Amino acid sequence: MPDLYSNESDTLPAGVYSSQACPPLALLRAWKEDVLTADLARDVASHAENCTLCSMLVSDLEHLPQPGITAAERARIRQKLPLIAPTARAGGWRWYTVAGAAAALVIAGVLLTINQTEHPRQAHIDVPTVSEPAQTQTASPLPPSPSAEPKVAKLEPPVDLSPALVLRGEANASEPTAQQLAPAFDAYSRNDYPLAAQRFSQLAKQFPRSGTPFLYLGVTQLLTNNNADALFNLTRAEQFVSPAQKEAASWYRAIAAQRTDAPNASELLHTICGRNGSRYAQQACQLEQMPYSN
């Protein structure tokens, strides 16, 4: 049976001579794409323009379908872009902030007028308050808010939640095992956020000093716009997560703080903005510049 993977059966007919002095394919391609430095392009050109084999190769490659991106590569590239985009219209951030501020002023003016008419000595503006969340509240599935809140990039499950760890199921009094976490992450990965929140909440109650359940509960709650509960749980997560998850916990906590107009939101964003090497620094700096009511 011939070995499909052996290269030894490929031999040129006897007497046929092939040059080995051609530049590597990568250089030839780069030369064609005009992305080489001047010196290197000159070297490649001095050969390729006079070599039948190189000309043939470059020309024939154009006839082959171009290799495309795989789903895994697409996901990895997206993962490197933990972007947050406000739900602004085509005018961009500035349009949304100006319009929002103008609308707030109009509403406030109307309320003030009404109150002055009905209770001239007690005119005040009704301001909605954010109630303090109970401990480890489970998110009720709220519909996506049409307001201009920053969208959240979903935090990927930890890489050490491997099938091997799931099977091993090592016991630890203060941390859930991978096996215990798996159902919650299964729901999370399937975007079944109500179920994911319920499961993470149970784990958080069972392991009150473990950061992972609080972190992912908080992120799930942000994804369903349960921002107040998210802030509570992400604040707790930041206290208990491992160093590897600290950066993410700080970031999501800052988002929750901004969404709920928490007094320390600006400070949290500023801290991340100033963190050299943080993957969230740039976004934090941009979010920090978005004015919010306080």
Next chain:
Amino acid sequence: MISLDEFNGIYDQHVDAVFRVTLRAVSRREIAEEITSEVFLTLYQSAETITRDQLPAWLFTVAKRRAADYWRRWYLEQRWTDDTVESEIAAPSQSHPEIPFDDLLARCPPLKPVHRVCLILRFVQGMTREEIAGQTGLTELQVKGHLQYGLKLLRETLASPRPNLSAQELSADA
């Protein structure tokens, strides 16, 4: 001006094309992946100054600049670590008493571009079948098939009589 809200749509629409353009320029998938993510991060940072009608040309321009940066760094490293870079790219070989491969390829009309690509990558670039598959998007089995068929055609070309063939060429691979 592109709203940041449109960014995800732009990413989904253009990431494949940007990756392909980048891969053509650098020939390494992992490098193409890095550069593609840099391109979209740059788009995100520049979202307020870019208009929709500038896409995808703007993306391709940024990708090629990043590819040029990659090759510039590669060349600098090569220059400092290996002084023989220039000498590795030699002039095409002069006439040789044996049959030049490029001449044989040119004389074999039934060969299609895919056969020639596989043959050149195998016997000139020295790639394995796996490497050829990686560079062309073919499967290893396809590469093997194309090589075998191409070699068969080359042998038939050598065996077929031509009025101007030298005795040496006629006796080759008899």
